[in-house]
């Protein structure tokens with residue numbers, strides 16, 4: 547008989563509810579429990595998935611049959627649940643960012659390594675066909691050496707208001723592009739010079755711009771905004787470009803290739819990230835979760851190593867520090883190299 551991975555979900559907000567829906571119908575997964583401290587959210591997802599609900603993640607982690615968890619807690623609350631899951635010996639799919647600073651990320655990874663379990667961070671762009679194709683187009687034999695890179699990501703102000711101080715433009719949006727830039731450039735960011743603005747009063751930054759230097763000599767520009775009005779089609783837009791010594795490649799996520807127009811305006815739809823297709827959540831999120839389930843069951847390495855996920859966090863620390871101080875900041879890479887994981 548085909549084995550299934552017995553998995554739980556911790557945090558059932560915007561994203562965890564979607565994780566639970568994907569896992570509830572995955573052919574190689576068995577959702578055995580869900581957890582949220584919010585009683586209404588817990589009851590809703592537990593009922594849809596038809597599984598027991600827990601208001602404390604320790605109770606979920608104590609289920610003897612549980613083998614893996616997906617952790618979808620707010621960005622600043624990843625540590626306690628991730629370390630508890632590692633100590634309970636569970637495989638972990640942890641939503642990005644790995645943690646909200648490098649010291650916390652290090653404690654999580656140390657707990658995973660000390661307990662001999664496995665960790666995959668939910669860097670969804672690694673599963674997005676557009677970004678994966680840019681990665682391949684930027685291979686040295688096609689691109690040559692990267693000369694300059696640019697990443698842009700804009701979100702809407704109601705998202706910034708909803709998350710408030712529980713997140714930041716860097717954790718919620720910025721980590722996507724920091725990871726993508728380092729992955730696509732095949733080089734880590736060594737130095738950053740950032741500036742930010744906060745005029746809307748949403749409890750976090752409205753915008754953060756930065757110039758960055760890569761270890762391989764390339765220069766980059768980062769442009770993040772959480773200030774777009776809520777009418778922005780799809781609620782976000784993104785772009786990424788790489789120019790090399792032999793070729794260049796450009797990615798534009800402006801309208802997802804689908805929109806409808808009526809007398810009130812234009813509205814888009816999600817065709818890539820987590821679209822609902824024929825009653826199921828499909829797209830990048832479903833592919834990411836499928837990879838986690840199948841690689842955990844087979845013991846194959848995860849697509850992204852723990853080290854690469856970790857490498858994004860000191861860059862976020864440096865961007866935050868530079869935006870605060872107004873000075874260029876060297877990325878602190880003092881942490882020893884992690885053992886290959888995943």
Ligand SMILES: NC(=O)c1ccc[n+]([C@@H]2O[C@H](COP(=O)([O-])OP(=O)(O)OC[C@H]3O[C@@H](n4cnc5c(N)ncnc54)[C@H](O)[C@@H]3O)[C@@H](O)[C@H]2O)c1
Pocket residue numbers: 556557558559560561562581582583584587601602603618619620621623641642643668669670717718
């Ligand atoms: N990959 C992506 O594109 C993507 C998209 C959205 C969110 N995310 C990530 O997913 C994570 C969750 O984000 P979100 O937008 O769903 O946040 P959210 O605020 O909507 O949901 C968080 C949930 O966690 C619950 N919670 C908080 N503390 C808890 C505790 N101690 N025990 C149990 N439940 C608790 C809250 O009640 C809430 O339901 C974040 O790390 C975020 O960065 C990733």
